[in-house]
Amino acid sequence: MPEAPDATTLTLPLDSWHRARGGRMVPFAGYEMPVQYEGIIAEHLWTRENAGLFDVSHMGQLMLTGTGVAEALERLLPGDIGGLKPGRIRYSLLLNDAGGIIDDLMVTNVSRGSDEAYYMVVNGATKHGDIASLRARLPDTVKLEHLEEQALLALQGPLAREVLERVLPGVPDSLSFMQGTGVEWQGVMLGVGCSGYTGEDGFELSVPNSHAERLAEALLADDRVQPIGLGARDSLRLEAGLPLYGHDLDEQTTPVMADLGFAISKRRRVEGGFAGAERILAELADGPVQKRVGFTVEGRQPVREGGRILDGEGNEVGRVTSGGFSPSLQRPIGMGYVAGALASPGTRLTLEQRGKLFAAEVAPTPFVPHRYHRKGA
Amino acid sequence: MSLYFTKEHEWIRVEGDTATVGISQHAQNALGDIVFAEAPQPGRRLRKGEEAAVVESVKAASDVYSPVSGEVIEGNQAIADEPALINTDPEGEGWFFKVRLEDQGELDGLMDEDSYREWSSKL
Numbered sequence: 001m002p003e004a005p006d007a008t009t010l011t012l013p014l015d016s017w018h019r020a021r022g023g024r025m026v027p028f029a030g031y032e033m034p035v036q037y038e039g040i041i042a043e044h045l046w047t048r049e050n051a052g053l054f055d056v057s058h059m060g061q062l063m064l065t066g067t068g069v070a071e072a073l074e075r076l077l078p079g080d081i082g083g084l085k086p087g088r089i090r091y092s093l094l095l096n097d098a099g100g101i102i103d104d105l106m107v108t109n110v111s112r113g114s115d116e117a118y119y120m121v122v123n124g125a126t127k128h129g130d131i132a133s134l135r136a137r138l139p140d141t142v143k144l145e146h147l148e149e150q151a152l153l154a155l156q157g158p159l160a161r162e163v164l165e166r167v168l169p170g171v172p173d174s175l176s177f178m179q180g181t182g183v184e185w186q187g188v189m190l191g192v193g194c195s196g197y198t199g200e201d202g203f204e205l206s207v208p209n210s211h212a213e214r215l216a217e218a219l220l221a222d223d224r225v226q227p228i229g230l231g232a233r234d235s236l237r238l239e240a241g242l243p244l245y246g247h248d249l250d251e252q253t254t255p256v257m258a259d260l261g262f263a264i265s266k267r268r269r270v271e272g273g274f275a276g277a278e279r280i281l282a283e284l285a286d287g288p289v290q291k292r293v294g295f296t297v298e299g300r301q302p303v304r305e306g307g308r309i310l311d312g313e314g315n316e317v318g319r320v321t322s323g324g325f326s327p328s329l330q331r332p333i334g335m336g337y338v339a340g341a342l343a344s345p346g347t348r349l350t351l352e353q354r355g356k357l358f359a360a361e362v363a364p365t366p367f368v369p370h371r372y373h374r375k376g377a
Numbered sequence: 378m379s380l381y382f383t384k385e386h387e388w389i390r391v392e393g394d395t396a397t398v399g400i401s402q403h404a405q406n407a408l409g410d411i412v413f414a415e416a417p418q419p420g421r422r423l424r425k426g427e428e429a430a431v432v433e434s435v436k437a438a439s440d441v442y443s444p445v446s447g448e449v450i451e452g453n454q455a456i457a458d459e460p461a462l463i464n465t466d467p468e469g470e471g472w473f474f475k476v477r478l479e480d481q482g483e484l485d486g487l488m489d490e491d492s493y494r495e496w497s498s499k500l
Contacts, residue, residue, distance in 0.1 A: 300412065301415070302433060302438075
């Protein structure tokens with residue numbers, strides 16, 4: 001049963017809109033959020049086949065401006081921020097000084113002319129800690145603004161591009177995966193990024209709270225769009241092999257352990273100079289002690305977060321960090337951390353949950369192929 | 378035939394000394410899409426309140442408790458083969474198990490259908 005909201009649970013700009021559409025509201029990341037409308041499996045499959053509309057306004061939207069922002073950010077993130085061109089988005093990680101992950105995030109270069117500006121989207125449950133960490137660790141010349149007057153919608157799925165074309169003519173065609181732009185709509189500015197958390201083509205739309213409902217309505221007016229709750233968001237990202245902060249990633253996890261080496265840009269591997277670089281570069285060279293892997297489970301019963309991962313002798317070699325039933329594959333899948341020697345696809349594992357053993361196998365991720373819209377594709 | 382409900386959202390249909398147990402319409406709706414169910418094996422002796430079966434939705438795993446004591450006569454293979462039956466017909470085809478009632482007195486204090494519907498509608 002959904003818990004009653006406590007005094008500290010906040011509501012988002014689209015709260016009544018969700019309720020009017022049958023959204024089942026649950027507390028998440030400090031907000032009342034819709035976990036489902038029609039049902040998680042139906043919403044999941046709809047997104048894989050059509051277009052799903054997600055309210056992700058709980059996430060933190062930040063704007064960083066000032067001379068030398070990119071250089072300052074590079075001390076905290078392992079990505080090549082200096083080489084990120086205006087209008088380009090990069091997935092990155094906010095690191096602590098030991099190389100552990102404080103949060104994972106998306107950063108877009110929104111600079112105009114010589115005015116440096118970077119727009120960042122961070123996780124809802126971690127945003128206040130992120131802001132504190134950034135403020136404490138960035139020089140005073142960098143201005144950090146928390147865009148609390150902005151809502152964030154995501155339109156995801158193979159038909160998202162066609163749907164958005166009707167609302168924002170010409171915009172989808174100008175954007176491939178990991179590109180963003182600003183566009184005026186009904187008198188306000190929208191930030192549009194071609195990215196998401198489902199493995200599908202799609203867009204994230206930053207909109208002033210005042211116009212969030214109007215934009216949601218304009219998108220939902222298209223029959224190809226259905227509202228999608230957090231439940232399907234989780235099963236979609238799991239199938240796409242994408243980690244969830246607080247579950248698959250935490251401050252004890254490094255980017256190399258988390259198999260997010262792609263987020264450590266080439267130049268940064270050579271030059272270092274980011275928080276925890278010494279440890280992270282050593283792990284890149286020698287291999288991590290533990291590594292995040294995907295796995296499939298035999299049978300139908302999901303093995304969920306907290307399940308133990310055992311080797312052939314019954315020794316615990318890791319823990320399940322995400323697990324559930326894949327609506328697309330109709331079987332249980334998951335991810336977790338195992339010793340480096342057990343991380344190759346095809347490796348047989350035994351999982352233990354509530355005293356019951358399960359046969360599992362390390363699987364390549366994504367479980368369901370990504371269908372991002374790439375330039376020239 | 379008598380139908381009873383528990384505060385844990387199980388229903389018990391009693392015919393003679395045979396009790397059929399399942400989860401209520403309210404429970405399946407709260408759980409959402411069910412992807413796995415496991416009923417107890419025939420011959421297992423259940424005590425009242427004991428974990429008897431497992432039901433898992435996309436989001437979470439839940440236990441089904443036996444509302445009465447007795448020996449399991451039959452587990453419903455249909456829900457193992459097609460867990461979604463519990464969503465579509467929770468108080469019919471989606472039953473979990475049948476048990477031979479040891480103590481009719483254990484039914485005292487359970488809710489009848491009207492009381493349960495009234496009580497669960499306010500949750």
